[in-house]
Amino acid sequence: MTAKLILRNKEYEVKAGMSLLDALKKSNIVPESVIATRDGELITEDEILRNGDVIKLIAVISGGAR
Amino acid sequence: MKCRKCGGKASINMRQHRLALCKEHYLEWIPEQTERFIKKYRMFTKDEKILVAVSGGKDSLALWDILTRLGYQADGLYLALGIDGGIDYSDESHRLTEEFAQANNLKLHVVNIEQEYGYSIPTLSLVSHRGHGKPCSVCGLAKRHEMNRIARDLGYDVLATGHNLDDEAAVLFGNTLHWSAEYLLRQGPVLPESDGLARKVKPLCRFYEREMTAYSIARGIEYIYDECPFAEGSQQIFYKEALNQLETARPGAKLTFYTRFLEARQSGNLFIEKDIEKAHLHPCPQCGQPTSTPDLCSFCRMIEKAKTG
Numbered sequence: 001m002t003a004k005l006i007l008r009n010k011e012y013e014v015k016a017g018m019s020l021l022d023a024l025k026k027s028n029i030v031p032e033s034v035i036a037t038r039d040g041e042l043i044t045e046d047e048i049l050r051n052g053d054v055i056k057l058i059a060v061i062s063g064g065a066r
Numbered sequence: 067m068k069c070r071k072c073g074g075k076a077s078i079n080m081r082q083h084r085l086a087l088c089k090e091h092y093l094e095w096i097p098e099q100t101e102r103f104i105k106k107y108r109m110f111t112k113d114e115k116i117l118v119a120v121s122g123g124k125d126s127l128a129l130w131d132i133l134t135r136l137g138y139q140a141d142g143l144y145l146a147l148g149i150d151g152g153i154d155y156s157d158e159s160h161r162l163t164e165e166f167a168q169a170n171n172l173k174l175h176v177v178n179i180e181q182e183y184g185y186s187i188p189t190l191s192l193v194s195h196r197g198h199g200k201p202c203s204v205c206g207l208a209k210r211h212e213m214n215r216i217a218r219d220l221g222y223d224v225l226a227t228g229h230n231l232d233d234e235a236a237v238l239f240g241n242t243l244h245w246s247a248e249y250l251l252r253q254g255p256v257l258p259e260s261d262g263l264a265r266k267v268k269p270l271c272r273f274y275e276r277e278m279t280a281y282s283i284a285r286g287i288e289y290i291y292d293e294c295p296f297a298e299g300s301q302q303i304f305y306k307e308a309l310n311q312l313e314t315a316r317p318g319a320k321l322t323f324y325t326r327f328l329e330a331r332q333s334g335n336l337f338i339e340k341d342i343e344k345a346h347l348h349p350c351p352q353c354g355q356p357t358s359t360p361d362l363c364s365f366c367r368m369i370e371k372a373k374t375g
Contacts, residue, residue: 032310035078035279042077042280044067044086058291060279061232061306 003053007034014049021045023055033060078280081317089284096281097132100269104136107255109267114223116140117264119213120166120174122159124282124289125228127166129270131287133226134170140226142167143216145209146178148186149201151295159290166287175220177212188296201296217264224259229268232275235320236305238327247337254328274320275306 005012005027012027020043024031034057036043049055067076069088076086087095103109110116116133120126120142133140144163149155160176167174180186185193187208191201217225234253241249255272259265270278282289297303312319330336347356350363357363362370 030307030310030314032276032313033307035276035283037283042089042284044076044079046067046079058279058283060274060276061293061303061310 001051003049003051003055005029005036005055005057007057008059016049016051016053018049019045020047020049020055023049024057029057034058035060077284078277080274080277082274082313082321092280093284096128096273096277097135099272100132101136103255103272104267104269107267109226109256109269110138110224110265112138114139115221116224116226117175117213117217117220117222118142118226119209119228120144120163121228122162122290123228124287125230125233125270125275125278127163127228127287127289128278128282128285129226129228130166130172131170131285132281133269134172141173141175141222143175143177143213145212146176146180147205147208148178148180149188149205149294149296153292153295155290155292155295158292162288162290175216177216179208179212182212202300205296214262214264218262222264224265224267226267226269228270228278230270230273230275230278231320231324232306232309233302234268234271235309235324236302238324239305239309240301250327250336251331254331272321272325 001016002013003016003023005014005023007029012023012029014023014026018026020036021031024034024045031045036045036047037056037058038047038053043055067079067086068074069076069091070085071091072088074088074090077089078092079086116138118126118130118133118140120130122144130140130142142163144160146160147156150157163174164176166172179190183190187205188201190208191197191204194204196207197203213225213227216222238250238253240246241253255268257263257266273281281287293303309320309323327336346358349355350357350366352362352366355363355365359367
C-alpha cells in the first residue's frame with residue numbers, strides 16, 4: 001500500500017493513506033517549494049494519497065533566467 | 067479542501083490568504099489580482115504600450131498571458147543570451163517563447179546578444195573578467211541594458227518583467243542582511259521613468275512563485291522547467307529556500323516581509339534618523355515614563371483596561 005512522489009527524476013515512496021502534506025514532510029521536501037499534480041491535475045496538500053498514486057512534484061523555484 | 071467561490075474541489079490552497087480555489091476560479095483570480103496591483107501601484111494604463119521581457123520561464127510567459135487577457139497592449143522581448151550548459155538552455159527557452167507568441171498571435175522582438183555585440187553571455191563574462199567565474203552579474207547587467215535600450219528605441223512606454231514576490235523577497239532579504247540602504251530605497255513594484263531610463267514595472271510582485279507555477283500549469287503554458295545552468299548554488303536561490311522554510315512554518319511570512327517593507331518605504335519610515343524617535347516621546351501623564359503613544363503609555367493603558375474590565 002504505497003504511493004510515489006516524483007521530484008526532478010527522484011522518487012520517494014510513501015505510505016498510502018497519509019496526506020500529501022505529511023508525505024512531503026516525511027520525504028524532507030519543503031511543501032512551499034513544490035506544486036503537486038496527479039494525472040496532470042493540481043492537488044492540494046490535504047489530499048489523501050491512494051495506493052498506487054504517482055504524484056508529480058514541480059519545483060517552483062527558478063532562477064537566473066531573468 | 068473546497069473552492070471558496072463554488073464549493074467544488076480546490077486545486078490550490080494559498081495559506082497566506084486563507085484561500086483555496088478550484089482551477090477555473092484560480093484562473094480568474096490571478097488576472098483579477100494582477101489588474102488590482104497594476105492599478106494600486108499605478109503601473110500603466112490600457113493606452114500605453116508595454117514591452118514584456120520574456121525568458122521562456124513560467125513567470126514571464128504567465129505575465130504576457132495575463133496582460134494580454136486583460137486587454138493591455140503587450141509585446142514581448144526575448145534576449146538570446148547564448149547559454150548552453152549542456153541542455154541547450156537558450157535555444158530551448160527561445161523555442162518555447164516563439165511558440166507561445168505564435169500560438170497567441172503576439173508580437174515578439176528577439177535580440178541576440180552575440181550577434182549584437184560579438185560575444186555570448188558566458189564568453190563575455192570570461193573576457194571581461196567580471197563575476198568571479200560566474201556569468202550571472204554580466205548576464206544581469208546585459209539584460210538590464212538591453213531591455214532598457216530596446217524599450218526606448220522602439221518607443222514603448224513601459225517595460226514589464228515577471229518578477230514574483232519570492233524574487234522580490236529574496237532580493238529584499240539579501241539587501242537587508244547587508245543593510246544595503248541605497249538598494250533598499252530603490253526596490254519596488256515601479257521604477258519611474260527618468261533621464262535615459264524606461265519605466266520598469268513588476269505586475270506579479272505580489273504573487274508567490276508557487277502561485278505563478280500553479281497558474282502556468284493550470285493555464286497549460288509550456289515553459290522552460292530547468293533552471294539556468296549557471297543559477298545552481300546561487301545566493302538568490304539559497305535565500306528563496308530559506309524563506310520557503312520560514313513560510314512553511316509561518317504562512318504569510320514572505321508576504322508580510324515584502325508588503326510591510328513597501329509600506330515603510332512608501333511612508334518614508336524605512337530608515338528612522340537617530341533623533342526622530344526621541345523627539346516624538348513625551349512623558350506619560352500617569353507614570354511619567356517616556357512614551358510615543360498619545361496620552362497614556364501602553365503599560366498604563368493596559369492597567370487601566372484591566373481595571374475597567
